[in-house]
Amino acid sequence: MISLSVLGVELAYWQVTSLRVLGVLVAVVLPAGAFVYLFLFKMMSFMQSRLGPMEAGPFGSMQLLAEVGKFLQKEDIVPERADRRLFFIAPYIVLASTFLLFSVMPFGPDVYFTNLDTGIFLALGLSSVSVIGILIAGWASANKYSLIGGIRAAGQLIAYELPMVLAVVGVVIQAGTLNLQGIVAAQHQGEIFGFSGIGNPFLLTQFVAFGVFLVATQAELTQTPFDMPVAESEIVTGYMTEYSGLRFLLFFIGEFATAGAFAAIAATLFLGGWALPFVSLDDNSMNFIGPLVLFAKMLMVGFLIFWARFTFPRFREDQLQAFAWKYLIPIALINILVTMILKVAF
Amino acid sequence: MVAQSVFFYLFAAIILFSAVRVVTSNNVVHAALYLVAVLAAVAAEYVLLAAEFVAATQILVYIGAIIVLFLFGIMLTRAKLGSDQDLTHSHWALSAATALLMFGVMGYALVDQFHWTATPMPADTRLVSVAGSNSATVSDSVFTAYLVPFEVVSVLLLAAVVGAIVLARKD
Numbered sequence: 001m002i003s004l005s006v007l008g009v010e011l012a013y014w015q016v017t018s019l020r021v022l023g024v025l026v027a028v029v030l031p032a033g034a035f036v037y038l039f040l041f042k043m044m045s046f047m048q049s050r051l052g053p054m055e056a057g058p059f060g061s062m063q064l065l066a067e068v069g070k071f072l073q074k075e076d077i078v079p080e081r082a083d084r085r086l087f088f089i090a091p092y093i094v095l096a097s098t099f100l101l102f103s104v105m106p107f108g109p110d111v112y113f114t115n116l117d118t119g120i121f122l123a124l125g126l127s128s129v130s131v132i133g134i135l136i137a138g139w140a141s142a143n144k145y146s147l148i149g150g151i152r153a154a155g156q157l158i159a160y161e162l163p164m165v166l167a168v169v170g171v172v173i174q175a176g177t178l179n180l181q182g183i184v185a186a187q188h189q190g191e192i193f194g195f196s197g198i199g200n201p202f203l204l205t206q207f208v209a210f211g212v213f214l215v216a217t218q219a220e221l222t223q224t225p226f227d228m229p230v231a232e233s234e235i236v237t238g239y240m241t242e243y244s245g246l247r248f249l250l251f252f253i254g255e256f257a258t259a260g261a262f263a264a265i266a267a268t269l270f271l272g273g274w275a276l277p278f279v280s281l282d283d284n285s286m287n288f289i290g291p292l293v294l295f296a297k298m299l300m301v302g303f304l305i306f307w308a309r310f311t312f313p314r315f316r317e318d319q320l321q322a323f324a325w326k327y328l329i330p331i332a333l334i335n336i337l338v339t340m341i342l343k344v345a346f
Numbered sequence: 347m348v349a350q351s352v353f354f355y356l357f358a359a360i361i362l363f364s365a366v367r368v369v370t371s372n373n374v375v376h377a378a379l380y381l382v383a384v385l386a387a388v389a390a391e392y393v394l395l396a397a398e399f400v401a402a403t404q405i406l407v408y409i410g411a412i413i414v415l416f417l418f419g420i421m422l423t424r425a426k427l428g429s430d431q432d433l434t435h436s437h438w439a440l441s442a443a444t445a446l447l448m449f450g451v452m453g454y455a456l457v458d459q460f461h462w463t464a465t466p467m468p469a470d471t472r473l474v475s476v477a478g479s480n481s482a483t484v485s486d487s488v489f490t491a492y493l494v495p496f497e498v499v500s501v502l503l504l505a506a507v508v509g510a511i512v513l514a515r516k517d
Contacts, residue, residue: 083375117398117482118399118402122402122405124406125410128406128410131414135417139375139417139421151422158418
């Protein structure tokens with residue numbers, strides 16, 4: 001039986017598994033809440049020279065609970081001609097895709113839900129499942145704005161899935177593994193011109209891939225400047241138009257939890273993940289410090305994502321497609337080629 | 347091993363039920379979604395066979411890309427809500443015969459190869475033996491023993507992509 005010693009306490013297999021399930025739940029809700037409060041409420045307000053929510057709790061920190069309470073009270077409206085079953089299922093498909101994304105994330109030497117050999121590959125596959133939920137939501141609503149929003153979302157997510165996968169390939173070639181723990185270890189044990197003090201975060205060598213990955217992430221999350229699927233001036237709120245109350249809240253949580261998941265993946269791939277320089281990867285204390293380190297790095301990547309969100313105006317549909325197919329994919333392919341040549345040369 | 351068998355039959359039941367619903371469903375979108383269930387359950391069976399790389403590929407390629415393209419195409423052209431009676435095809439008997447023939451040929455090939463043994467795997471299972479890393483084994487065999495077929499498939503796909511662009515561009 002697999003057992004684990006944490007702070008001298010021996011845990012049985014089922015206890016470790018329960019802790020991991022609990023951990024994934026926390027890992028989904030915590031970044032979603034942190035992103036909404038820190039970035040959407042506060043940072044956006046400061047960038048626009050206003051204070052944001054200030055009334056609920058100190059500095060408006062309880063605003064989030066108030067918002068959740070508000071959504072829970074709202075009436076759950078289903079359009080008369082909607083496909084009821086699919087209308088109900090759609091937000092859960094999106095949310096399930098997000099939860100599954102966290103199931104492959106490593107947060108420490110023993111703090112992970114699964115340590116799969118194909119970690120990052122599976123993560124990319126799981127992230128693409130949410131498109132089905134969005135398409136169903138758009139179709140089942142029996143509303144032309146919803147349908148247009150769903151189709152726009154699908155077209156966009158297909159287009160930006162490719163540069164994202166291709167950007168990750170560069171990292172995978174350099175690390176020599178698809179396993180996320182392996183990628184963390186490869187960065188921790190790396191050297192910069194023979195200097196091994198801080199390891200070699202792939203941000204330094206794969207900065208092109210990092211840029212492509214972040215842009216593709218922005219598009220996968222349908223955040224401004226890639227928010228054609230929910231462009232409120234044209235199609236109300238796209239596939240979410242008919243949703244209200246709890247189901248709208250589920251989409252909302254899904255969006256920000258996915259932002260957290262992608263930020264965590266970017267932090268793992270490019271910023272060294274949960275590892276700290278000068279601390280051994282097997283150190284038991286990393287089981288507690290590791291998640292905090294990853295969370296801090298995740299907030300840094302999240303800051304970049306939301307900074308872009310509040311700064312750039314929306315792309316037009318043709319610009320959006322041309323950007324993916326004519327610029328991002330060739331750049332990512334060249335990055336793979338250069339990485340391969342350098343990998344063989346050194 | 348018991349748990350593995352239980353889940354094998356559970357997923358097999360899901361595959362059978364959903365596959366039947368794909369062809370009997372009265373709505374194109376519902377049929378496509380039942381197909382998602384079939385493909386996802388097949389991915390789960392791959393995981394039970396310790397072929398997680400194939401399972402991840404199944405999810406990424408079939409569910410994440412092909413089904414999305416299906417739904418995309420259906421919703422761009424015609425996607426009625428509610429039931430659509432003229433979906434039921436009149437050639438169903440011929441299709442059933444073809445399916446039965448496929449089942450017979452594949453079943454015969456499997457039995458001929460593995461002779462009703464309990465574990466349908468050859469003794470020198472290379473896929474699970476190499477230090478628990480079966481994606482490394484997959485890549486090793488793709489880029490050494492099966493390099494030529496792999497390259498041929500790549501060129502074929504490239505030709506298909508170019509052909510699609512040529513057909514789509516009118517000017």
